[in-house]
Amino acid sequence: MREKWVVHFHEGNAGMKDLLGGKGANLAEMTRAGLPVPPGFTITTDACRFYMNNGGMLPDGLWEQVKEALQHLEKESGKRFGDPDSPLLVSVRSGAKFSMPGMMDTILNLGLNDRTVEGLSSATGNPRFAYDCYRRFIQMFGDVVLEIPHYLFEKIINERKEKAKVQYDTELEAADWKEVTSRFKQLILRQTGKRFPEDPMEQLRQAAEAVFKSWNNARAKVYRKMNRIPDTLGTAVNVQMMVFGNMGEDSGTGVAFTRNPSSGDRELYGEFLLNAQGEDVVAGIRTPQPIRVLQEKMPEIDQELKRICQELERYYQDMQDIEFTIERGKLYILQTRAGKRTAQAAVKIAVDLAYEGIIDRDEALLRIAPEQLDQMLHRRIDPNAPKEVLAKGLPASPGAASGKIVFDADQAEQLAGKGEKVILVRPETTPEDIHGILAAQGILTTRGGMTSHAAVVARGMGKACVCGLEQLKIDLRLKEAVLGEIRLKEGDFISIDGSTGQVIRGEVPLIDPELSAEFRELLNWADERRVLGVRANADNPVDAGKARQLGAEGIGLCRTEHMFMEAERVPIVQEMILAETFAERERALAKLLPMQKEDFKGIFREMDGLPVTIRLLDPPLHEFLPNSEELIVELTKMQMQGRDKEEEYLEKEKLLKKVRALSEFNPMLGHRGCRLGLTHPEIYEMQVKAIFLAADECRREGINVMPEIMIPLVGHVNELKRMRELVERVAAETVKEGEAISYSVGTMIEVPRAALTADEIATEADFFSFGTNDLTQTTFGFSRDDAEGKFLHGYVENKILADNPFVTLDRKGVGQLVRLGVEKGRSVKPELKVGICGEHGGEKNSIQFCHEAGLQYVSCSPFRVPLARLAAAQAAISVKKEQKQKN
Amino acid sequence: MREKWVVHFHEGNAGMKDLLGGKGANLAEMTRAGLPVPPGFTITTDACRFYMNNGGMLPDGLWEQVKEALQHLEKESGKRFGDPDSPLLVSVRSGAKFSMPGMMDTILNLGLNDRTVEGLSSATGNPRFAYDCYRRFIQMFGDVVLEIPHYLFEKIINERKEKAKVQYDTELEAADWKEVTSRFKQLILRQTGKRFPEDPMEQLRQAAEAVFKSWNNARAKVYRKMNRIPDTLGTAVNVQMMVFGNMGEDSGTGVAFTRNPSSGDRELYGEFLLNAQGEDVVAGIRTPQPIRVLQEKMPEIDQELKRICQELERYYQDMQDIEFTIERGKLYILQTRAGKRTAQAAVKIAVDLAYEGIIDRDEALLRIAPEQLDQMLHRRIDPNAPKEVLAKGLPASPGAASGKIVFDADQAEQLAGKGEKVILVRPETTPEDIHGILAAQGILTTRGGMTSHAAVVARGMGKACVCGLEQLKIDLRLKEAVLGEIRLKEGDFISIDGSTGQVIRGEVPLIDPELSAEFRELLNWADERRVLGVRANADNPVDAGKARQLGAEGIGLCRTEHMFMEAERVPIVQEMILAETFAERERALAKLLPMQKEDFKGIFREMDGLPVTIRLLDPPLHEFLPNSEELIVELTKMQMQGRDKEEEYLEKEKLLKKVRALSEFNPMLGHRGCRLGLTHPEIYEMQVKAIFLAADECRREGINVMPEIMIPLVGHVNELKRMRELVERVAAETVKEGEAISYSVGTMIEVPRAALTADEIATEADFFSFGTNDLTQTTFGFSRDDAEGKFLHGYVENKILADNPFVTLDRKGVGQLVRLGVEKGRSVKPELKVGICGEHGGEKNSIQFCHEAGLQYVSCSPFRVPLARLAAAQAAISVKKEQKQKN
Numbered sequence A, B: 001m002r003e004k005w006v007v008h009f010h011e012g013n014a015g016m017k018d019l020l021g022g023k024g025a026n027l028a029e030m031t032r033a034g035l036p037v038p039p040g041f042t043i044t045t046d047a048c049r050f051y052m053n054n055g056g057m058l059p060d061g062l063w064e065q066v067k068e069a070l071q072h073l074e075k076e077s078g079k080r081f082g083d084p085d086s087p088l089l090v091s092v093r094s095g096a097k098f099s100m101p102g103m104m105d106t107i108l109n110l111g112l113n114d115r116t117v118e119g120l121s122s123a124t125g126n127p128r129f130a131y132d133c134y135r136r137f138i139q140m141f142g143d144v145v146l147e148i149p150h151y152l153f154e155k156i157i158n159e160r161k162e163k164a165k166v167q168y169d170t171e172l173e174a175a176d177w178k179e180v181t182s183r184f185k186q187l188i189l190r191q192t193g194k195r196f197p198e199d200p201m202e203q204l205r206q207a208a209e210a211v212f213k214s215w216n217n218a219r220a221k222v223y224r225k226m227n228r229i230p231d232t233l234g235t236a237v238n239v240q241m242m243v244f245g246n247m248g249e250d251s252g253t254g255v256a257f258t259r260n261p262s263s264g265d266r267e268l269y270g271e272f273l274l275n276a277q278g279e280d281v282v283a284g285i286r287t288p289q290p291i292r293v294l295q296e297k298m299p300e301i302d303q304e305l306k307r308i309c310q311e312l313e314r315y316y317q318d319m320q321d322i323e324f325t326i327e328r329g330k331l332y333i334l335q336t337r338a339g340k341r342t343a344q345a346a347v348k349i350a351v352d353l354a355y356e357g358i359i360d361r362d363e364a365l366l367r368i369a370p371e372q373l374d375q376m377l378h379r380r381i382d383p384n385a386p387k388e389v390l391a392k393g394l395p396a397s398p399g400a401a402s403g404k405i406v407f408d409a410d411q412a413e414q415l416a417g418k419g420e421k422v423i424l425v426r427p428e429t430t431p432e433d434i435h436g437i438l439a440a441q442g443i444l445t446t447r448g449g450m451t452s453h454a455a456v457v458a459r460g461m462g463k464a465c466v467c468g469l470e471q472l473k474i475d476l477r478l479k480e481a482v483l484g485e486i487r488l489k490e491g492d493f494i495s496i497d498g499s500t501g502q503v504i505r506g507e508v509p510l511i512d513p514e515l516s517a518e519f520r521e522l523l524n525w526a527d528e529r530r531v532l533g534v535r536a537n538a539d540n541p542v543d544a545g546k547a548r549q550l551g552a553e554g555i556g557l558c559r560t561e562h563m564f565m566e567a568e569r570v571p572i573v574q575e576m577i578l579a580e581t582f583a584e585r586e587r588a589l590a591k592l593l594p595m596q597k598e599d600f601k602g603i604f605r606e607m608d609g610l611p612v613t614i615r616l617l618d619p620p621l622h623e624f625l626p627n628s629e630e631l632i633v634e635l636t637k638m639q640m641q642g643r644d645k646e647e648e649y650l651e652k653e654k655l656l657k658k659v660r661a662l663s664e665f666n667p668m669l670g671h672r673g674c675r676l677g678l679t680h681p682e683i684y685e686m687q688v689k690a691i692f693l694a695a696d697e698c699r700r701e702g703i704n705v706m707p708e709i710m711i712p713l714v715g716h717v718n719e720l721k722r723m724r725e726l727v728e729r730v731a732a733e734t735v736k737e738g739e740a741i742s743y744s745v746g747t748m749i750e751v752p753r754a755a756l757t758a759d760e761i762a763t764e765a766d767f768f769s770f771g772t773n774d775l776t777q778t779t780f781g782f783s784r785d786d787a788e789g790k791f792l793h794g795y796v797e798n799k800i801l802a803d804n805p806f807v808t809l810d811r812k813g814v815g816q817l818v819r820l821g822v823e824k825g826r827s828v829k830p831e832l833k834v835g836i837c838g839e840h841g842g843e844k845n846s847i848q849f850c851h852e853a854g855l856q857y858v859s860c861s862p863f864r865v866p867l868a869r870l871a872a873a874q875a876a877i878s879v880k881k882e883q884k885q886k887n
Helices: A017-032 A045-053 A062-077 A116-124 A127-145 A150-164 A174-192 A200-214 A218-226 A278-283 A291-297 A299-316 A343-355 A361-367 A370-377 A409-417 A431-439 A453-461 A517-529 A541-549 A570-578 A582-606 A628-640 A646-662 A674-679 A681-700 A717-734 A752-756 A758-764 A772-780 A784-797 A811-828 A844-852 A862-886 B017-032 B045-053 B062-077 B116-124 B127-145 B150-164 B174-192 B200-214 B218-226 B278-283 B291-297 B299-316 B343-355 B361-367 B370-377 B409-417 B431-439 B453-461 B517-529 B541-549 B570-578 B582-606 B628-640 B646-662 B674-679 B681-700 B717-734 B752-756 B758-764 B772-780 B784-797 B811-828 B844-852 B862-886
Strands: A006-008 A040-043 A090-096 A107-110 A235-241 A252-257 A269-274 A320-327 A330-338 A389-392 A394-397 A400-406 A422-426 A442-445 A464-467 A472-475 A480-483 A486-489 A493-497 A502-505 A533-537 A555-559 A611-615 A706-711 A744-749 A767-770 A833-836 A857-860 B006-008 B040-043 B090-096 B107-110 B235-241 B252-257 B269-274 B320-327 B330-338 B389-392 B394-397 B400-406 B422-426 B442-445 B464-467 B472-475 B480-483 B486-489 B493-497 B502-505 B533-537 B555-559 B611-615 B706-711 B744-749 B767-770 B833-836 B857-860
Touching: A006 A017, A006 A062, A017 A040, A017 A045, A017 A090, A017 A235, A040 A062, A045 A200, A045 A235, A062 A200, A062 A235, A090 A200, A107 A127, A107 A200, A116 A127, A127 A150, A127 A174, A127 A200, A150 A174, A200 A235, A252 A291, A269 A291, A291 A299, A299 A320, A299 A330, A343 A361, A343 A370, A343 A517, A361 A517, A361 A862, A370 A844, A370 A862, A394 A453, A400 A409, A400 A442, A409 A422, A409 A431, A422 A431, A422 A472, A422 A493, A431 A453, A431 A570, A442 A453, A442 A493, A453 A464, A464 A493, A517 A862, A533 A541, A533 A862, A541 A582, A541 A862, A555 A857, A570 A582, A570 A646, A582 A611, A582 A681, A628 A646, A628 B628, A674 A681, A674 A717, A674 B784, A681 A706, A681 A717, A706 A717, A706 A767, A717 A744, A717 A758, A744 A752, A744 A758, A752 A758, A752 A772, A752 A811, A752 B772, A752 B811, A758 A767, A758 A811, A767 A811, A772 A784, A772 A811, A772 B752, A772 B772, A784 B674, A811 A833, A811 A844, A811 B752, A844 A862, A857 A862, B006 B017, B006 B062, B017 B040, B017 B045, B017 B090, B017 B235, B040 B062, B045 B200, B045 B235, B062 B200, B062 B235, B090 B200, B107 B127, B107 B200, B116 B127, B127 B150, B127 B174, B127 B200, B150 B174, B200 B235, B252 B291, B269 B291, B291 B299, B299 B320, B299 B330, B343 B361, B343 B370, B343 B517, B361 B517, B361 B862, B370 B844, B370 B862, B394 B453, B400 B409, B400 B442, B409 B422, B409 B431, B422 B431, B422 B472, B422 B493, B431 B453, B442 B453, B442 B493, B453 B464, B464 B493, B517 B862, B533 B541, B533 B862, B541 B582, B541 B862, B555 B857, B570 B582, B570 B646, B582 B611, B582 B681, B628 B646, B674 B681, B674 B717, B681 B706, B681 B717, B706 B717, B706 B767, B717 B744, B717 B758, B744 B752, B744 B758, B752 B758, B752 B772, B752 B811, B758 B767, B758 B811, B767 B811, B772 B784, B772 B811, B811 B833, B811 B844, B844 B862, B857 B862
Parallel strands: A400 A422, A422 A442, A442 A464, A533 A555, A533 A857, A555 A611, A611 A706, A706 A744, A744 A767, A767 A833, A833 A857, B400 B422, B422 B442, B442 B464, B533 B555, B533 B857, B555 B611, B611 B706, B706 B744, B744 B767, B767 B833, B833 B857
Antiparallel strands: A006 A040, A040 A235, A090 A107, A090 A235, A252 A269, A252 A320, A320 A330, A389 A502, A394 A464, A400 A493, A472 A480, A480 A486, A493 A502, B006 B040, B040 B235, B090 B107, B090 B235, B252 B269, B252 B320, B320 B330, B389 B502, B394 B464, B400 B493, B472 B480, B480 B486, B493 B502
């Protein structure tokens, strides 16, 4: 049997990518599906490998097979290669198994020469078109195959335009192009010492070899190395008959979507032009007509197109984006692919396809990229509006916002009070800026990363936030900021997009989120399939309510420190911290107690019947104190002025001392979490008391309260043991006997030691909640606030890390600890409840991991709850599929 | 067979602790060894358990057995219980399996009553002694058995003293004590409604029951709970005949060490008093005589004692500390135990015992607590000198130092230049203080912990250092420091003990370290037995030389950053950091290159033929820049003064900006280690070039150079891969072809992810070195600098953690990662060399762990090398022993 180097489109299928490359396999598949694809054939990757391994020699028999294939094409098309009357023209394209930049580009219209160009001219009745095609072919061939610098061809065209005194290529006429082609050929002769090959077979041979050679050009090699694509794969060569839509009024070209890509509605969508080629549409010389007009103009073609569209949808089981050409009353499909669509359309189409029985509901769920849902839940910038992007910071909290620039929190509050929309722009924010953040539409900071104060607070509030825009230089005295050449003053309008990190000049129109019926339906299907529970991270009743509305099944993380950060409380919190006697501290705590109690009551009411995991105070106390640098500046000034305000000076000096005493070299690894609870039990006692008083009062209102008390930063079982004793004691003291409230006590697993010794820790825990933000920081030894600004970006860019581990959970390292923790914990307590409350709980790959690792739930910010519901369903479906495939 | 509730001393042995308690088993063992121990018997823990389980009822037959045992005692002693002429007196003591506070105290002289006291009086010829004994017995009995408050007895004594117009108990006479006893008895009748029991059998019964009851008192219960001692063990009761050394000139009492506890010399050492009781020695009324005088006074007793001492050493195979009493010419041994000794003596005794064939060399090695060696290698405070301890900080670098206080580095250098001894006292130190540290005898800081700059540098230099003495308030302007009430001025003398953290007023005499022949002998034995290699952490030729002299087999960690911190280099390092163009940075690096090269040459010369592990730059760059607070103060001052020095202001402002830009929230987790090497390859390139230039030049001198280049802070294999490429490239560029220097490239394992993915990392590493300091920080999530000052101390004190994990390696958490790392690393590369270079490398328990985990070597500071050699030998011996026991 002779070796087969050439495969016709009708002989192949989608599974033959190794042999035919991606493009070739695809063309074969379309042909197989009965689509009117222009006929053609593929020279296989085997031939390429042979060529590479044999010093650039084509295998024996290849050329005979190409000739046979061409004859077949001629038969199918009724045209002949090199026939001046009815010339067969072909395109030549490279096509490796994986799509790769750097490979040889397409060559169109191969087969043209001085004689066949005349045939094309008379067939289309358009000499200008024919010579334009011809010069394009020579130009591409010269550039790609003969490697003549591109600019030399451009120079010839420009000279012609000068001579003709015109500005654009489109203004040149047939004669001009004819002249250009002849000068192109002179150029080729000059550059290569050989004439441009008039023989179409010779053209084809040179083009095919050029494709093979391009496999080993420098750019392609680098790309393969970076993407770990083996050098031995080789590329295929696709040869396909050209068709023309400009052969008269019975010809045309167009693009059709099988459904509306914007709304998802079930209607043919697109546009076409009669007697035109694709370039004409792109060039914008003539205005295309909406696709519905095709029915009037060419009712039969319209029928056929509609039928094909329907078939294609059924065949590919998805909405298709189709390029077609009509050549003399015959419809050709040039390309079909899954159509790009908006998030709204994606959801509607998936649900509709399921209802139409084209796909099942599992498949419908898999069709939606979970992160798309995110844009449906926040206001976003109108994608159709023009915008001037000034810079890009870290996308710290999704959503978009426009408003006037203000540089301090008081000013923000004041202007917002007058109904103005403002964007708070700060070097960084502190608890003292909370009222400003609350008043602003969005926040922009120059320092800090995805876990900076501004980012965390903004995400909690669902406000847009862009962080770490280091190139923005703020001068707080002058109330202005400089971004490169641009000066932004207080009161100037600015817009930010917290989903992309973009900072945009001026006001930009925003679009409100829409929650369609299909969206709800899809999430219901997700809920039926997912195994993971989905909870929300929420610190106040508003967020809790929002979370419940979006489908949260409880609160997985209620951070009590945000309750300490409200403007009117900060002074009391400071009073507590600065207390010099136990009595003073107790007094301050007594003032905080009723406030905390009301916080919890509000949340319990919203979450009636659902569990609420409350984390006791976590951050180091110095976070609630003023900044030492500011104090130093003030003190130095007072010193220089002579100390006429002796008392105030001493007061400030005392404050500075305390700030210094509490300051830490590495606050992330410092005196926080349960370490605070152990050294200052009175703070945790107050919090626990507030929780149980609130629970008790709510119960009397008939509310079903399910508190879960979470101890942060445990690294040794003894820490949890002591804290558990504290909780149990205070609970017993607070609630009357016989009316006990059912609660549980658990811990965050957020330092490696907790995961490594989970079998000990589980003996004292009712539940584990993996705090994967901190666990990622400690496992890598990365301070997120420092890493993201200083080196992590470069790590991802240079592929040292595949992903930012704060966005996508690092399976090998952090994930190994999570699995170890789950396994060890359950080994001593099989009923142990295990969840995750880091930001990874709202990211699809990480959710997939949580499903695989056997966690019971994920918890994420309220606006990410729908995403998590969908991702959890996808995880369940894909794992089930894999298992099926294995069996 | 009747149940046995009572066991005679001569019936038991040391193995019967469960039944007889620790004390009872010990007394039995001494009796068995043929020692003249005063006879007695033990009521078993079985009896106690019966008593507890049967509502306080003594078991049937117990009392008969006690009576029989007493008769036996009477026969042995020739005295009779309750006999007024020759009364048998006994002591009653509790004794559980584990020694426990909170249990009933000793009752002495039981058996005394109004009649027998007269017998004792005439037997001793000392009525004052007899009545003092009697009143003590009643007092103890009343307090312990009858639970009458202690102060009521004291009140009676005080009234008597007032009446007698004397100040001290010792001034009261026989008649006074007789009067006191009768008032004690009235008190007992008043308080209990019952008379004091005159019947010795009744006294004994009540005392025994009181011992049983005390097992369940509150203090004992809490202690057992804390120490996990089962409540069901119960206690035994020991009843032993009293002997008296004050029965005339043929009686006496004393203490003897079988060898000199200070020097270890083989000679009887101790003192004695004739016709005296132990209390007389303690009270200091009479001066005891040296033991050698006993030979003149009582030659036979002296002979017997010497014989017994020799026997005891052989029996217990160690130097003994013996209490003895001579009653009417008969020698009794009251107690023998291993004698306390100095480090010097410990070493000499162990080596001598081995030479004498009493123990083998393995045992000799096990006898020395490795940490004792530490005090032999540093100057220390003369233990006999009086001293006033002012406060206690963190013991950051061992050794002691005295000198004048200075508050800045320049002053330190200046005074030291004049031959003065100074102690540098600073809030904290920075690289700019290095010349001051070098000049000072010792360093005292108020901030920072065991890894602060001062601590690390001092340990490296072998200088005494006390850190984190937070209560010391320094006023740099006034050049004074305040510690509570005490004001310390510049020039005042102070002493510090870096082994204990003590800060002492004034100058204290210091003792130089002595390295005896026995010390060297012992370490040679250790070297023959240990499996672990021992290397040193050394950053300069002096330390390297010292390390080699102390037995180091290479350098396990050479920190190149300390080379950057030398005073004359800091400006160049700053120039490099502040460089705004690549060319400027290259210029600064070019200046550093020859300096680094000379550093390495010096070290290579010292370590000829031994491996040197060089860690490339590790700390974040901002550590080399000035402090931002100081800059802010200066800038604020300049602002207030009007900017007449505009240029200087702008310069400083620029510097501040850079300091700010480089500053980090959590430097420990920030832009350091190989992260620097990846973002600023030019720095590592310079260092690698310096290493290979130095190696090359040394090789030409005939030195055998063995560099091992260590990449710090690797968390992902790709980091190491890129850095390895850099090292290999620069090595190839630096050293001529054909003259390649053999070197290896490895990594620190110091973040959890490195250990968790060691199987990946090992593919790029020739060796692993566990950096357990940082690994402990990241595994626990403890910043050492913050934790030790703020909560870790409390954690250890309150038994949340058994040990400070920065001192003793945490086996469960950090150790688990080390084992995982070793296992995974060797799974892909069996020949992988694995060591440890954290401070744990110089701590005995951690060294034991390293041996068990199969590491090849430990590396520690030069002065800890002998300790490590010994500890490594002990680990090998004890593991071998365990295996033997298993087989």
